[in-house]
Structure formats: C-alpha cells, structure tokens
Amino acid sequence: MTTLSDNITARPTRPYAPGNAAAPGGSATTAPPLLAVRDVRISDRVADRDIVHGVSFELTPGRTVGIVGESGSGKTLTCRAALGILPPHFEIGAGSIEIDGTDTATLTAADWTALRGATISAVFQDPASYLNPSIRVGAQIAEVVRVKKGLGRREARHRAVELLHAVHLREPELVYGQYTHELSGGMLQRVLIATAIAADPRILIADEATTALDVTVQAEILDLLADLRERAGLALVVVSHDLAVVSQLCDEVLVMRQGHVVERGPTRTVLHEPRHEYTRLLIAEHEQYGLDKFLAKEDA
Amino acid sequence: MVRRVLALTTGRIAVAILTLVALLAVLGPLLAPQDPLATSDTMLAAASGDHWLGTDYLGRDVFSRLLDGSRVSVLGSLEVALTALLVGAVPGILSVYLGRGFEWITLRLADTLVALPFLLFAVAVIALLGNGITQAMLVTGVLVSPLFYRVARAATLAVARSPYVEAALISGASLGWVVRRHVWVKVLPPIAVALAQTIGVGFVIVSSLTFLGIGVQPPAPTWGGLLASDLGYLSHRPWAPLTPALLIMVTVWGSNLLADAIRDVSGEAGRALVNQRRARANRPDKADPAPAGGTR
Amino acid sequence: MTKSAPSTITTVSAGRRGVAMARTRHALGRVLAALARSIAIFVPVFVVATFVTFALRSLSGLSPARIQLGEEATPEAIARVEAQWGLDRPFLVQYWDWFSGVLHGQLGASWTNGADISTLIGLGLGVSLSVATLALVIGVVVGFALGTLAAVRRTTWIDRTITGFVTVVSVMPAFVVGIVLVAVFAVGLHLFPSAGYVPAEQGIGPWLAHITLPALALSFDVIADVARQLRSSLIAAYRENYVTGALVRGLSPRRIFFGHVLRNGLGPTLATLGLKFPALVGASVITEWIFGLQGFGRFANDSAQAGDVPAVQGVLVVSIVLVVAFNLIVNLLLARVTPAAQRGV
Numbered sequence: 043m044t045t046l047s048d049n050i051t052a053r054p055t056r057p058y059a060p061g062n063a064a065a066p067g068g069s070a071t072t073a074p075p076l077l078a079v080r081d082v083r084i085s086d087r088v089a090d091r092d093i094v095h096g097v098s099f100e101l102t103p104g105r106t107v108g109i110v111g112e113s114g115s116g117k118t119l120t121c122r123a124a125l126g127i128l129p130p131h132f133e134i135g136a137g138s139i140e141i142d143g144t145d146t147a148t149l150t151a152a153d154w155t156a157l158r159g160a161t162i163s164a165v166f167q168d169p170a171s172y173l174n175p176s177i178r179v180g181a182q183i184a185e186v187v188r189v190k191k192g193l194g195r196r197e198a199r200h201r202a203v204e205l206l207h208a209v210h211l212r213e214p215e216l217v218y219g220q221y222t223h224e225l226s227g228g229m230l231q232r233v234l235i236a237t238a239i240a241a242d243p244r245i246l247i248a249d250e251a252t253t254a255l256d257v258t259v260q261a262e263i264l265d266l267l268a269d270l271r272e273r274a275g276l277a278l279v280v281v282s283h284d285l286a287v288v289s290q291l292c293d294e295v296l297v298m299r300q301g302h303v304v305e306r307g308p309t310r311t312v313l314h315e316p317r318h319e320y321t322r323l324l325i326a327e328h329e330q331y332g333l334d335k336f337l338a339k340e341d342a
Numbered sequence: 343m344v345r346r347v348l349a350l351t352t353g354r355i356a357v358a359i360l361t362l363v364a365l366l367a368v369l370g371p372l373l374a375p376q377d378p379l380a381t382s383d384t385m386l387a388a389a390s391g392d393h394w395l396g397t398d399y400l401g402r403d404v405f406s407r408l409l410d411g412s413r414v415s416v417l418g419s420l421e422v423a424l425t426a427l428l429v430g431a432v433p434g435i436l437s438v439y440l441g442r443g444f445e446w447i448t449l450r451l452a453d454t455l456v457a458l459p460f461l462l463f464a465v466a467v468i469a470l471l472g473n474g475i476t477q478a479m480l481v482t483g484v485l486v487s488p489l490f491y492r493v494a495r496a497a498t499l500a501v502a503r504s505p506y507v508e509a510a511l512i513s514g515a516s517l518g519w520v521v522r523r524h525v526w527v528k529v530l531p532p533i534a535v536a537l538a539q540t541i542g543v544g545f546v547i548v549s550s551l552t553f554l555g556i557g558v559q560p561p562a563p564t565w566g567g568l569l570a571s572d573l574g575y576l577s578h579r580p581w582a583p584l585t586p587a588l589l590i591m592v593t594v595w596g597s598n599l600l601a602d603a604i605r606d607v608s609g610e611a612g613r614a615l616v617n618q619r620r621a622r623a624n625r626p627d628k629a630d631p632a633p634a635g636g637t638r
Numbered sequence: 639m640t641k642s643a644p645s646t647i648t649t650v651s652a653g654r655r656g657v658a659m660a661r662t663r664h665a666l667g668r669v670l671a672a673l674a675r676s677i678a679i680f681v682p683v684f685v686v687a688t689f690v691t692f693a694l695r696s697l698s699g700l701s702p703a704r705i706q707l708g709e710e711a712t713p714e715a716i717a718r719v720e721a722q723w724g725l726d727r728p729f730l731v732q733y734w735d736w737f738s739g740v741l742h743g744q745l746g747a748s749w750t751n752g753a754d755i756s757t758l759i760g761l762g763l764g765v766s767l768s769v770a771t772l773a774l775v776i777g778v779v780v781g782f783a784l785g786t787l788a789a790v791r792r793t794t795w796i797d798r799t800i801t802g803f804v805t806v807v808s809v810m811p812a813f814v815v816g817i818v819l820v821a822v823f824a825v826g827l828h829l830f831p832s833a834g835y836v837p838a839e840q841g842i843g844p845w846l847a848h849i850t851l852p853a854l855a856l857s858f859d860v861i862a863d864v865a866r867q868l869r870s871s872l873i874a875a876y877r878e879n880y881v882t883g884a885l886v887r888g889l890s891p892r893r894i895f896f897g898h899v900l901r902n903g904l905g906p907t908l909a910t911l912g913l914k915f916p917a918l919v920g921a922s923v924i925t926e927w928i929f930g931l932q933g934f935g936r937f938a939n940d941s942a943q944a945g946d947v948p949a950v951q952g953v954l955v956v957s958i959v960l961v962v963a964f965n966l967i968v969n970l971l972l973a974r975v976t977p978a979a980q981r982g983v
Contacts, residue, residue, distance in 0.1 A: 125886050151891070159888025172883030176905075176976045185897065186887045222975050237887055259888050431672065453679060454686040459957045460936055461920030466950045469942030470698040546811040549923055553940065556709070566813070573817055573928065583821065587814040590677045594809040 054251065073144060075100040076277045077124065077162070077245050081305055082121050092135060094119055094301045103244065104271060105276040108292030108309065110285060110324065114210050116121040116301040117281045121247045124279070125164055126154045140238065142244065143292035159190050163243035169230040169252035173222045179233045180218025190241035209266060214264065228259035232266065237268060245271070247279040252287055264290055285328045297321045346607040353603035357536075359596030363589075367416035371410035405551060407563035415548055415565045415590075418479050422544030424535055425483020430490025431533055437491075438498045439517070452488040460485040461550060466558050478556060482547050486540055493536045497529040530607030535601045544595030549590050565590055642740055648916040662725030672973030673966075680962045688740060691954045695947045701725065702749040721910045723749075731973050734949075745952035747777050755952040759934050763956070765835050766933035768845070772853035773918060777860025778911070784861065785868025789903070790895070791862035792873055800865065809860035816855035816928040823851060859921070860914055867910040905976035912968035916961045 055314055067338045077100070084094040084194060094116035099107050111116040124127050124139055134327065139146045141162055149157065155305060166172050168215040173179060183202035187193050193201060199218075204216030222230060238246060248267060251261040270276050280291050288295055288309065297305040306319040316322045347353035437445045463485060468478045500523055502506055510520050552566030565586045572582040701716065702723050720726055724735070739746060745755040786801040822833030828898050836844040875881070876899055885892045922935030934953050941949035 106701035122893060127885055155888055155890050157888070164886045164890070166879070166883070168879070172901070174880045174884070176901050177898070184888070189890075190888055190891065194853060234883070237883070246897050350781030397914075441707045450686060454683045455957065456691070457680075457683050457916055457961050458687060458954075459916040459918075459961060461917070461923050462957055463920070463954065464936065465923050465939055466942045466954060467694065467941075470694055470700060470947065470950060513727055540810075549811060550921075554923065554927060555982065569813065573820070583814070583817045587817065588808075590814060591809045592810060594811070595805070598805075598809065604720055 053119070058256055059289050062260065073103055073265075075140070075143055077101040077279070078138075079120070079124065079139040080138050080140070082120065082123060082124055082139060083135040084116070084132055085135040087131040087133055092301065093132070094123075095302055096137065097298070098137075099296055099306070101245065101273045101277045101279065102325070103277050105294070106271060106292045107281065108288035108295045109281045109298060110283065110288050111298035113298070114341075115298040117298050118249055120140050120298075121164065121249050121281055123277065124247065125158065125162060159186060159241040159243060161237075161243055162245040162247070163238040163241070164247040164249060165231070165234045165238045165251045166254045169234040170222045171223075172228065172234055172238070175222050178219050178221060179225065179230075182219075183218075183233070183237050183305060186237055186240040202236075202240070206233070208239075209236045210262075211236075213218055228262065229281060231255060231259075234268075235263075235266065239274070242274070243275045243276070243277070247281070249281045250283070251280075251293070253282065253284070254336055260287070284325055285313070297324070348605045348634070350603050350606060352599050356603055357457070358600035359592060360600060363412070363416060363593050363596065366409065366412045368413075373409050375591060375594045382493035396445050404568065404582070404585075406535050407524040407568060408589070411535070411591075414475060414552070414562070414595075415545065416617060418475060418548035418552075419541050419544035420551065421476070422483045422486065422547060423540040425480050426540050427490050427533070427537060428486030428488040429484050430492075430601050431494040431529075434491040434494030434496045434520075435529065437495050448491065452491045455485055457489045458485060461547070464547065464551060465554065465556055468551070479548070479550055480546075482544065482551075486547075487542060488523075489536050493532045494529055497532050501528045506519035513579050531604060535608070538601035538604060542601070544592045545590065545593050545597065643940040650884050660892050661757050667976060668973060669970065672970055676966050676969040679964060682961055684958060686957060687958045688737060689733065689960075691951050692736055694951065696729060698945075698947060700945045740955055745950040745955065748941075748949050749946045750949075755949050758949065758957055759937065759952055762937045764837065764934055765849075765931050766837070766919075766926070766935060768935065769849050769852045769856065769925065769931065770918055770922060772846075772849055773856035774860060774911075774915075776853055776857040778864055779860040781856070781864025782868060782907075783909070786863040786872065786900075788865065788869045789876070792869075797869075798812035803871075804862050804865045807858050808866070810901075811930060812855050812859065813856050813924045814923055816852070818929065819851045819855055835931050835933075839946060848931075852929045852931060855928070856921055859917065860911075863910050863914050864907055868903060868907045871906040872899060875899045875902045879904070901975060906974055908968055908975065912965045915964045915968075916957075919957050919960055944963055 054327040072151070073161060079097055079099050081096045081098050082094065083092055083096055085092045097116070097120050101107050109120065111117045112266070119128065119132065123134055124130075124146075126149065133149070144157075146154075146165060164313070170312070174182060180202050183197040183205055184195075185207075187201045189197065191198075191201075202219055203214045206217050211217050211232050217225065217233065217295065225233065235246075235251075245319065246267075251267075252263050255263065264287060267278060271278050278291065280288060282288055292309050295305075295307065295309045296303050297312065297318065299320050305312055305321045312321060313325065316325060348357065401574070433448045438450045458481070464478065464482050467481045468474075469479070472479055507520055507524050510524065511517075511529075515523075547567035549564075549569075552564035553570045554569065555567065568586045569583050572586075702719055702725075717726070724732060736746065743756060745759065747753065748755055748758065759885040784800050784804065788797045788804075793799050820832050823829045830853075831846055835848050850905065880898060881894060884898050889897070920935075922933055923939055924935075925931070926933040926936040927939065934956060938950060938953040
C-alpha cells in the first residue's frame with residue numbers, strides 16, 4: 043500500500059504552470075480568480091422551474107472550494123455548468139461563470155472543446171464508467187496529451203506513463219496497457235485523475251471523486267489531490283456529500299440544499315460555528331455516524 | 343396484456359393487419375370469384391373487370407389464385423411458429439431445472455441450429471425427406487426454434503434465481519405450482535414477442551420455399567408460387583409481382599409491429615410506458631435520449 | 639523523464655523491458671483466449687451439424703441404387719450397388735469414414751454421375767462467394783452509413799426517415815427484392831443483365847454487372863439489421879459516462895464519436911453480422927434461382943431435388959464451414975474491438 047508519507051515525498055514530475063506558483067501555501071492572494079461563479083441560477087426548461095437558485099464562489103490558483111450537500115441539492119449541476127456540459131434542456135437562467143477571465147456565455151462549442159482539459163477538467167464518482175472500457179487506459183491518457191498538447195505518438199506515450207507515475211500508480215508501464223475491467227476502483231480513480239490533468243488544466247473539479255472508494259483509498263486520493271494542488275498550483279473544486287472530505291481539503295465551503303446555498307465561509311468557521319440549521323444537522327450526523335473519519339485517522 | 347397491446351396505436355395496426363390476413367386465410371378460398379386452377383385463352387391479360395389482377399401465363403385468374411393461396415401461406419407460417427415454440431420453449435424452460443447434462447446438450451444443439459444456413463438446410467431436408475408442406479413447416483420450425491429456446495431459458499433463469507421463487511420453494515410449494523404461478527407469468531411475454539417475430543419469419547420462409555416450388559404440388563397456388571410464375575413474364579406484366587409482394591411485406595410488417603408492441607407493453611417498463619403515453623398531454627417526451635454534453 | 643527522482647528512474651527503466659514483454663504476452667494471451675473460447679463453441683457445433691447432415695441419408699431412405707438402376711431394380715442389384723458405396727456398414731463407421739474425408743476436404747462422389755463433389759462445389763463456390771461478399775460489403779457500408787447518420791441526428795426527421803426506410807427494407811424478403819430489381823433494372827431499364835455469371839478473370843466490369851443485382855437483393859436484410867443495431871447501440875453508447883469523460887478532457891465531438899462511441903457501438907453490430915451470415919448463405923438458394931447463377935445454392939437445390947444425398951451433404955458441410963469461419967473471424971474482431979465484453983463469457 044502506498045502510504046501517506048510516500049505521497050508527500052514523491053517528487054513533482056510536472057512542470058509548474060507559469061504564473062501558478064504564487065500560492066502553494068494557500069494564503070489569500072489578490073490574484074485574479076481562475077474560476078468565478080456569480081449568482082448562477084440553473085433552470086429546467088421543460089419542467090420550467092429553477093433547480094439551482096444562485097450560487098457564487100471564486101477560486102484562485104492553489105485554493106480549494108468545497109461544495110457540500112445531499113444528492114439533488116444542485117451541486118453536480120453547478121459543476122456541470124462550469125464545465126459547459128449541462129444535460130439537455132437545462133440552462134443557466136441567470137448569473138455568469140467566468141473561467142480565467144472569459145465569460146462562458148460567449149464561448150462557442152469549439153471554444154469549449156479547447157478550454158476543457160487544457161484549462162478546466164474534472165473527475166467523477168465511479169471512475170470506471172468515465173473511462174472507455176474498450177481502450178487501454180494508457181492510450182486514453184496519451185490521446186489527451188496528443189490532442190491537447192500536440193505531442194507525437196511516442197512522446198505522448200512516454201508522457202502518459204509519467205502521468206501514471208505522478209498519480210502514484212506503481213508499475214505505470216503495466217497499468218498503461220490495461221483495460222478498465224482489469225483495475226481496482228482506487229487505481230481507476232488515479233487513472234481518471236491522470237487523464238484529467240494530462241493537458242495541464244488549471245482548475246480541477248472533483249465531483250464525489252472519492253465516494254465509492256474504501257476509506258483508506260479515499261484518504262490516498264484526497265492526499266493525491268492535495269499534492270497536485272501544491273505541486274502544480276491547481277485550483278480545486280471538491281464536491282461531496284461528506285463533510286470529512288471537504289474539511290480535509292478545502293479552504294472555503296459552500297453548503298447547498300435544494301438548490302440554495304445555505305451557508306458559505308471559510309472551512310474552519312463553517313465547521314465550528316455553523317449558523318444554519320442544516321449545516322448543524324450535517325455536522326451532528328457526521329459526529330454520530332462519522333466512524334470513517336475516525337478510522338481514516340487511525341490508519342494514517 | 344391484450345388490452346395493453348391494443349392501447350398502443352402500433353398494436354392496433356398490427357392486430358388489424360394480422361386479423362385481416364387471418365380472415366383472408368379462412369375465407370379466401372370461398373371468396374375467390376373464379377376457379378383458381380381453371381385455365382383460359384386470355385393469357386397474361388392486364389387487370390380488368392373480369393380479372394381484377396389480370397391472368398397468368400395459363401390464363402388463370404390471378405386474384406382468385408391469390409385468395410386461394412393465402413391459406414397455405416398463413417397456415418404454413420403458423421405451423422412454423424408453433425413448432426418452433428414447442429421444440430424451443432419446452433427444452434428452454436426445462437434446461438434450467440433438469441441438470442447440467444441436459445443443459446449442455448440443449449445449449450450445443452441450439453448453437454448448432456443457429457449456425458445452420460437454414461434456408462439451405464430447409465431446402466435440402468425437405469427435398470430429401472419428401473416434398474410436402476407439413477414436413478417443410480415442421481423442419482423449418484425446428485430450424486428456427488433456438489430463438490424460443492434462448493428466450494424461454496433466459497426468462498426462466500431470471501425467475502429461477504430470484505429470491506421469491508426460492509422462498510416459495512423453501513416454504514414447501516411444489517415445483518409444478520411454482521412454475522405455473524411464478525415462472526409462467528414472467529416467461530410468457532418474451533415468448534409472445536418471439537412468437538410474433540417467428541410468425542413473420544415463418545411467413546418469409548414459407549413464401550421463399552413456395553417460391554422455389556418446394557413443399558407444394560405445382561398447380562396449387564401460393565403467394566410465393568405466384569411470384570415465381572410472374573418472374574418469367576416480367577416483360578409482359580411488369581406490375582404483376584406487386585400485389586403478392588405487398589401482401590407478403592405487409593403481413594411480415596404486421597408481425598414485427600405486433601412483436602414490438604408486445605415488447606413495449608410487457609414488464610414494468612411497459613406498463614409505465616402505456617401510462618406515460620396516456621398521461622402525456624402537453625408535456626414533451628422525457629424519454630428522449632440525452633445527448634452527452636450540451637455543446638452539440 | 640525530465641524531473642523524476644533518481645529512485646524512480648532506475649525502477650522504471652529496469653522494469654520497462656520486462657513489463658513490455660509482459661504486455662506483449664498479455665495481449666497475445668487475450669487473442670489466444672478469445673480463439674480458444676470460440677473454438678470451444680464451434681467444434682461441438684461443427685460435429686453436431688455434420689452428424690445431422692450425415693444422418694439425412696438414413697432419414698431420407700434414399701439410395702444410389704434407385705437413382706442408378708431405376709424403380710424396377712432387383713433387391714440383389716440394389717444390395718450390390720449399396721455395398722459398392724459402402725452403405726451396408728454400421729452407421730457410425732460410415733459417419734466416421736465420411737467425417738474424416740470431410741476433414742481432408744474429400745466430400746465423396748455424386749450419386750447421379752459419380753463426379754467428385756468437392757470439385758463440383760468448387761465450381762459454384764466462386765459465384766456464391768462473389769455474390770455473398772459483395773452483398774456483405776453493400777450491406778455493411780450502407781447499413782453503417784444509415785445507422786450512423788440516424789444515431790448522430792437522432793430524433794430529427796433524418797432519423798425518422800432512415801428508421802422508416804429501414805423498416806420497409808427489413809420486411810422485404812430477398813426474393814421479393816430480387817424480382818423487383820429484375821423488373822426495374824434488367825427488364826425495365828436494361829441497365830444490368832437479368833441472369834448469368836461471368837468470372838472476374840474475364841473482366842471486372844462484366845463480373846460486377848452480373849453480381850450486382852443478386853448482391854443487392856441479398857444485402858437488404860443486412861442493411862436493415864446493421865442499420866438498426868448500429869443506431870441503437872450508438873445511441874446507447876452516447877449515453878455512457880465515458881462520453882462525458884472524454885468531453886471534459888477536451889476532446890472534440892468528432893474525435894469522441896470516431897474514437898470512443900463508434901468503437902463501443904461496433905461490438906453488438908459485429909455480433910449481429912455474425913448471426914446474420916448463415917441467413918445470407920442460405921438465401922443464396924433464392925437469389926441464384928432468380929438470377930440464374932450456377933452457385934452452390936443452386937447446386938444444393940438441384941441435388942436435393944434429384945435425391946443426390948452426398949452432393950447435398952457436401953454443400954451443407956461447406957456452408958457450415960463458411961459460417962463457422964466467418965463467426966471465428968467475427969469473434970476475434972470482437973475480442974479486439976471490445977475486450978471488456980469478452981471477460982467471463
């Protein structure tokens with residue numbers, strides 16, 4: 043098993059993106075936000091009702107925003123809006139999303155294609171399903187590198203192996219040639235992260251990325267995300283229904299319920315001095331059933 | 343199930359077509375205005391008041407031959423379907439219960455029958471075993487039976503492994519009772535679908551065989567035989583094949599529609615579909631396939 | 639390896655050779671496993687099918703004596719002829735003899751004229767295979783185009799038109815299509831010859847002209863099946879999460895379609911093609927009759943009508959070999975295209 047200390051001592055294999063190195067520590071900077079979500083409302087055109095009623099947050103390099111809430115609270119839709127992949131007949135009714143200073147409303151389909159992967163990328167729950175089952179996982183990473191970075195076949199392959207190594211997979215050469223059904227859940231999530239960061243994005247959205255994993259694997263993935271944030275100055279959006287995940291990684295937290303942001307603030311404040319009834323409920327529940335956090339700590 | 347099928351437009355069309363064809367088969371020979379075998383001097387005549395669809399190369403009335411031939415074609419396809427049902431479904435259901443040996447043998451047999459080019463086989467077997475429409479249909483039925491075997495076996499497997507059947511068996515219900523009470527209910531809809539499909543397939547096969555002149559004695563009219571005799575005189579009567587061809591196609595289409603309709607309405611999803619279609623007043627269809635990503 | 643720590647460089651490069659070899663072995667293993675699985679399915683199929691084929695003679699009660707001597711032969715003469723053909727031996731011995739002959743490509747001699755059946759079938763096989771291959775090509779190309787177009791433009795009028803067209807095509811039996819084609823293109827427009835065959839050696843043009851109509855007649859069924867299956871499996875593949883995954887990686891819709899969706903939609907379509915092939919071979923009986931081709935379908939029909947049992951058995955064996963070989967290829971392609979679907983089958 044890869045231990046936590048391994049993760050931390052592993053050296054960076056990716057060059058720092060220029061201009062991102064400013065905030066590895068995470069102290070509040072005055073840098074312009076990479077991702078700015080301003081009072082976004084998402085509506086279902088068919089049912090003709092709002093699903094998300096105004097979400098706002100800003101994200102600078104090296105920082106992490108967490109979105110917590112139960113399923114159906116609108117957190118995934120918010121992420122999809124930021125990625126430009128809202129399901130059909132959902133649309134942004136009001137508000138704006140800016141990625142690296144560009145209002146996404148002005149983007150064409152081709153612009154979106156250029157932006158995704160290279161500037162903003164995402165990983166999801168159930169990583170196996172987000173990888174093509176019929177293509178070797180390494181080839182899928184190499185494809186991203188080839189398309190987005192214009193590398194040749196051989197270089198792309200080399201780079202893909204490096205990326206597999208960077209997400210702390212042992213025997214990256216072997217993993218390169220395997221199919222999704224030959225890998226475990228934790229390994230798949232690492233592979234998915236490798237595909238997501240293959241084109242050096244500056245924003246990574248992790249939508250329930252650790253949800254279906256074992257507790258120990260979950261902790262490793264969270265460490266990996268933290269590690270990537272430190273090394274490459276990634277800006278992270280962590281979406282989870284699990285407070286423990288969010289508290290471990292995030293600087294700022296949004297608590298969502300039924301499409302409303304019920305509480306927003308620095309992680310510490312929200313966790314220790316919750317103002318909203320629902321946040322208190324979440325915390326109380328977590329204290330009651332939160333054995334996983336306890337165990338994770340024991341393990342570490 | 344019948345009522346639910348009829349609730350669908352496609353189901354109603356299918357049932358209407360098949361009923362019409364069935365009536366044709368039953369009453370056709372009686373309705374024929376002239377003797378389908380009687381030759382006359384007006385050969386290869388065009389359609390007229392006397393001969394609605396003209397006459398063939400021996401001066402026989404095509405319309406009468408069409409009506410008279412419908413019985414052989416329709417009964418033939420029914421024979422094919424029922425034989426296939428019997429030969430396929432029974433071992434299919436039993437294969438789940440009668441142990442591994444039986445299962446292995448029947449599975450291999452089903453594999454083999456699927457791999458046989460069945461028209462070629464049907465032609466060979468029927469010609470060698472004696473030229474008769476009944477033998478022809480029995481052989482064809484056996485050749486298409488793997489469909490039923492697979493369908494029945496899959497449905498039975500799904501039921502047999504389900505907890506409620508196990509519970510019934512544990513609580514002391516007899517095997518026969520469980521089969522009647524639980525298995526049959528689940529197995530029936532897919533078998534009905536397969537039956538409707540097979541009637542269509544059987545229709546094509548019967549027409550193909552009679553087209554080749556296999557399984558019928560020459561003067562007796564069949565739809566396939568009509569087409570075969572038209573083939574030689576296309577330059578005189580280019581439109582002649584149209585009516586029998588259309589009849590065959592519409593019948594096959596009706597069977598396929600029926601199969602689709604039964605598939606649509608059977609099971610939980612089917613019930614929901616019917617309800618949804620009824621309830622759909624002004625709401626757009628939510629079952630639209632979701633294109634991945636909003637950029638397209 | 640630009641910035642890797644020293645320790646990882648050594649482990650990676652030391653391991654690379656071994657891993658590369660392991661990967662090659664792995665890939666080879668997959669192909670071999672798929673091959674072994676297919677053979678495990680097809681060997682029993684072949685044995686059972688040939689057995690059934692051989693049993694036809696006993697079931698039919700036909701004998702070369704009747705054909706050669708006529709109806710008024712004496713029992714002694716019949717017995718003599720049957721002994722000559724080896725028909726007085728036990729059934730299983732006869733089967734084994736015949737089966738080992740089949741394995742060596744010897745299909746025996748015709749009852750009617752004593753000619754070598756392998757040679758006779760070989761003469762017709764070129765015709766039948768030309769037609770079947772062209773039909774397959776037309777069916778796959780057209781079906782592929784229609785299915786893809788319908789899936790990409792799903793729920794539009796294009797999709798509905800294609801679906802309607804495919805429904806019409808699917809209910810047209812090969813002989814109906816054949817007759818219509820003859821009526822329109824040969825008799826009506828004189829564009830193609832209505833019957834006969836010219837081998838490819840005597841010119842590609844005439845060869846194509848003679849096999850186009852029969853191939854078209856056969857291909858309708860393939861078009862319908864391929865288009866329908868491809869449409870539904872492509873639409874199903876489009877709903878998969880890996881499409882979203884590829885999208886957020888910034889791959890273009892075109893690349894996603896050709897690189898990811900098509901590949902996974904192809905699996906079920908290939909399988910359908912494998913199931914369709916026996917029907918294609920079987921339907922040659924019909925098309926060769928309509929278009930006056932001397933292929934093996936026609937040969938089977940004529941031999942069957944004449945009661946020439948060994949000839950019929952020969953054709954059936956050849957057709958079974960064709961089907962099994964085609965499905966073997968399909969299975970290997972499937973193992974290559976959708977490796978995930980192969981596990982645990």
